[in-house]
């Protein structure tokens with residue numbers, strides 16, 4: 001487990017946000033953001049990754 | 065090759081022609097793609113039994129050997145451990161100036177998004193299919209986790225959520241034809257090579273470690289790229305289904321990344337520790353071919369040209 005990565009919870013999961021709204025994900029496993037940097041909070045979007053330069057130059061994430 | 069397939073005859077190919085073929089070139093990759101396709105959807109007018117035609121398999125094997133040798137030569141100094149292969153991918157780059165998705169996010173135009181989608185359709189209309197070949201080659205933890213991810217890729221029991229179908233809806237938003245194989249004849253070699261890589265790794269049990277490394281590589285790199293692509297689609301007004309394909313992948317692949325790294329790779333290497341270098345190779349080969357493709361697309365666009373062999377007609 002990444003020390004600063006998400007917590008993995010078996011789905012479906014309901015999370016109560018600070019403002020009381022309930023959000024739900026029914027994926028088989030849900031990655032709940034613990035770093036609070038996610039732009040799709042409360043779900044992890046990999047924003048917890050450290051920033052740096054150690055990436056191959058044109059690496060480009062194409063979804064799978 | 066197409067003549068041989070249509071007429072039910074052995075391929076006419078001078079002995080040694082494969083050995084002289086450019087391992088990155090269009091001849092080799094289109095021929096390989098056509099032969100692999102017999103294991104997926106096949107072609108109208110080609111007998112389904114040709115999938116196991118020994119003459120075609122012999123030719124396929126010669127081309128695979130050429131391709132694999134080129135990859136291994138190129139990556140002779142590449143990573144040997146999972147840590148070395150994946151550590152650079154688990155960092156959010158500060159400098160995105162060479163990233164294709166960053167380019168599309170910030171200054172991409174609708175015609176470029178259409179070209180990009182037409183190119184990627186060769187994979188996404190059979191999304192996750194090449195990786196399903198590895199399932200019977202895994203056991204225990206690795207197998208259970210791989211199947212769980214694939215279940216998600218195949219819509220978690222709901223046909224309308226199959227990722228390939230979400231991509232077809234994206235294509236419709238972009239006024240592309242979502243028919244399977246529609247853009248094959250426009251695909252340049254660097255794109256064909258990325259899809260051939262998955263079929264190569266998937267169809268060979270001996271390359272199961274490489275398939276797992278490849279799959280992990282794409283899951284790890286997908287989330288941030290998908291976020292940028294979702295923004296590109298929104299900025300260009302591509303449409304809701306076009307955006308949804310990518311927003312779904314931001315969230316899904318943040319999960320898939322964790323499961324594939326810890327459970328699929330972790331499980332595989334607990335069972336078969338000697339496959340670690342293969343896992344690293346599969347990851348590095350993926351980065352190499354994605355880089356070559358990005359370079360191809362960027363240089364075509366910089367020249368003001370189409371990244372396809374022949375440009376799309378306007379919608």
Ligand code: FES
Pocket residue numbers: 004005006007032033034035036037038039043044045046047048049
């Ligand atoms: S834990 Fe991944 S984005 Fe916060």
Ligand SMILES: [Fe+2]
Pocket residue numbers: 063064191217227313
């Ligand atoms: Fe997917």
Ligand SMILES: [Fe+2]
Pocket residue numbers: 063064217283316317320
């Ligand atoms: Fe995925």
